[in-house]
Amino acid sequence: MRLRLAQNICCLVLFFCAAIPSFAQCPFPAPNSAIVLTYTFDPIVEGNQMTLRVTLEFNGNSKGTDKLILPSDWAGQQHLENSIGEIKALSAGTTIADTSSPSEKLIRFSPNTLVRISYVLKKDWEGPLNGSTRFRADLSPSYFHLVGTSSLVYPKLKSFEPVDARFNWQQLPPTWSLATSFGADNRCQSFHGLWTYALNSLFVGGDYRIRRTGTSGHALIFAIRGQWSFTDDQWITDVTRIVEFERRFWHDDNFPYLLVTLTPVDKERGDTGGTALTNAFMMHLSRQDDLPEETLAILAHEEFHLWNPDKIGLPPGSDFPVSWFFEGFTLFYQDVMLLRAGVIDFPTYLEVTNRKLQEYALSDGVNATLADFIRTQTAHQSALDQLDYKRGAVLALWLDSTIRARTENKSSLDDLMFRMVDQNSQYEKLYHHPLLLTNRRIFHTVSQMAGGAIAKSLRKYVEKGGTIPIPENALGPCAQSHIERIPRFDLGFDIASLTSPQKIISGVEPNSEAYKAGVRDGQQAQGWSIYGGDISKQVRVTIKVPNGKRNITYYPRGAEAPVQQFSLDQTKYAASPSQCSPR
Ligand SMILES: [Zn+2]
Numbered sequence: 324m325r326l327r328l329a330q331n332i333c334c335l336v337l338f339f340c341a342a343i344p345s346f347a348q349c350p351f352p353a354p355n356s357a358i359v360l361t362y363t364f365d366p367i368v369e370g371n372q373m374t375l376r377v378t379l380e381f382n383g384n385s386k387g388t389d390k391l392i393l394p395s396d397w398a399g400q401q402h403l404e405n406s407i408g409e410i411k412a413l414s415a416g417t418t419i420a421d422t423s424s425p426s427e428k429l430i431r432f433s434p435n436t437l438v439r440i441s442y443v444l445k446k447d448w449e450g451p452l453n454g455s456t457r458f459r460a461d462l463s464p465s466y467f468h469l470v471g472t473s474s475l476v477y478p479k480l481k482s483f484e485p486v487d488a489r490f491n492w493q494q495l496p497p498t499w500s501l502a503t504s505f506g507a508d509n510r511c512q513s514f515h516g517l518w519t520y521a522l523n524s525l526f527v528g529g530d531y532r533i534r535r536t537g538t539s540g541h542a543l544i545f546a547i548r549g550q551w552s553f554t555d556d557q558w559i560t561d562v563t564r565i566v567e568f569e570r571r572f573w574h575d576d577n578f579p580y581l582l583v584t585l586t587p588v589d590k591e592r593g594d595t596g597g598t599a600l601t602n603a604f605m606m607h608l609s610r611q612d613d614l615p616e617e618t619l620a621i622l623a624h625e626e627f628h629l630w631n632p633d634k635i636g637l638p639p640g641s642d643f644p645v646s647w648f649f650e651g652f653t654l655f656y657q658d659v660m661l662l663r664a665g666v667i668d669f670p671t672y673l674e675v676t677n678r679k680l681q682e683y684a685l686s687d688g689v690n691a692t693l694a695d696f697i698r699t700q701t702a703h704q705s706a707l708d709q710l711d712y713k714r715g716a717v718l719a720l721w722l723d724s725t726i727r728a729r730t731e732n733k734s735s736l737d738d739l740m741f742r743m744v745d746q747n748s749q750y751e752k753l754y755h756h757p758l759l760l761t762n763r764r765i766f767h768t769v770s771q772m773a774g775g776a777i778a779k780s781l782r783k784y785v786e787k788g789g790t791i792p793i794p795e796n797a798l799g800p801c802a803q804s805h806i807e808r809i810p811r812f813d814l815g816f817d818i819a820s821l822t823s824p825q826k827i828i829s830g831v832e833p834n835s836e837a838y839k840a841g842v843r844d845g846q847q848a849q850g851w852s853i854y855g856g857d858i859s860k861q862v863r864v865t866i867k868v869p870n871g872k873r874n875i876t877y878y879p880r881g882a883e884a885p886v887q888q889f890s891l892d893q894t895k896y897a898a899s900p901s902q903c904s905p906r
Contacts (some may be wrong), residue, residue: 408443
């Protein structure tokens with residue numbers, strides 16, 4: 324019913340559009356910069372598909388020629404330009420021509436005039452909404468979910484150029500909700516600031532339920548769609564608690580507006596993703612999942628990104644040289660925030676910390692250098708997948724406990740983080756754009772704060788990798804450190820053979836648990852269940868046999884490796900849990 328109603332409304336809107344060619348104008352505030360871009364969105368519903376006709380106006384330069392930039396690659400998604408169709412020049416004397424790049428066009432126009440173009444934004448992908456497709460334009464007759472980076476076409480601009488970006492949503496059906504990085508429900512939205520922030524934006528609308536709460540007088544907007552195993556109220560309470568706690572931690576309440584979207588992916592369980600964008604973070608979850616600690620940890624993680632790196636600085640070009648800092652340290656802090664906010668208890672914190680120590684110590688990348696990691700990432704390889712997160716999280720624990728030990732608990736990693744934010748805000752006041760976040764800057768700041776020896780060790784771990792021994796008292800008075808031998812995750816055969824066209828198993832290792840359970844080269848797989856990286860869950864492979872099928876199960880455990888772990892002193896914890904928190 325909802326779908327049919329939405330279609331009828333859109334058809335009605337279209338009828339009026341056809342009859343009255345000029346759009347209703349928005350009363351935008353006077354611009355504060357020389358560059359003004361105005362986007363107008365006009366929904367078109369055909370059958371069970373919805374597209375948006377986007378009209379862009381901008382003031383053309385004095386040369387009369389410019390490049391038009393289409394979305395290209397982002398967040399592991401490629402050829403995002405496929406979602407852009409029917410690019411047309413609307414202003415008189417304007418032409419658009421192809422270039423050798425599919426994501427760039429050449430536009431010519433009368434110099435110093437208002438240039439007007441239009442394009443159709445469409446959903447260019449099929450299959451389920453999941454951890455990958457959630458980054459692409461998602462449009463349907465009942466809702467839309469767009470990120471500026473994968474949806475907006477624009478004249479070539481520098482990331483740090485101040486702009487006025489305006490968004491006219493007046494053509495949306497009147498019953499549709501709207502929430503974006505720049506406002507909720509108001510259909511005429513504008514933003515003044517750096518182009519990178521205008522582009523790194525989130526726009527949702529349709530059947531999203533919009534809820535507003537305030538935290539310390541500032542707007543916190545929720546946009547939620549779908550039915551969940553938890554209530555909207557529960558979601559809002561938990562998110563608000565984490566957001567408020569982190570603002571207190573950073574002594575920073577300068578967030579006049581924050582949007583949090585919640586969108587269901589198609590898989591019923593176990594698919595979760597969160598991404599921080601301008602004034603917003605977008606969450607995608609599986610519908611059947613309850614609100615476990617891992618989901619709250621993702622929330623805490625995304626919220627933490629609003630400072631690290633957003634208020635600390637911008638990576639110069641590629642993220643990968645410094646992602647150990649802004650991803651790995653954020654991974655460390657997400658659970659520290661939950662512990663300090665009282666969302667998780669100390670034994671849970673200890674458990675997740677042990678898991679992080681295992682994930683690094685047992686990963687393929689322990690001895691990989693930073694240069695190795697950067698090389699594999701740019702070549703789209705996954706051999707060192709998430710090494711930046713894994714190594715960075717362990718390094719943050721090491722650095723925090725090392726600074727605490729050296730300063731007899733007078734300072735900690737928190738002070739380093741605050742100082743990095745201070746550096747950036749001082750710089751921005753002077754130069755009106757963010758300070759670069761480089762390894763040199765991080766090492767220099769650590770050296771100033773904690774001394775050259777600690778900075779030197781940090782640099783060695785960042786650049787060369789290897790085992791990172793954590794100080795014995797790193798988890799406080801109620802936890803003891805020991806070394807445990809833990810098996811690595813080892814599937815025992817080549818996982819890529821499962822996704823080959825014939826699904827013929829290959830690469831079976833003779834000494835593996837897979838071999839011992841009966842897996843052989845040449846068997847044809849019909850189904851499987853594998854929890855990647857988890858040695859506590861059995862692998863199940865269903866293979867084809869002459870009279871039907873056969874299930875093979877085994878624990879994917881390979882060679883053991885020594886891993887530093889912490890165990891809870893139950894007696895001390897039971898006597899006084901509040902004395903146990905290490906940070
Ligand atoms: Zn992150």
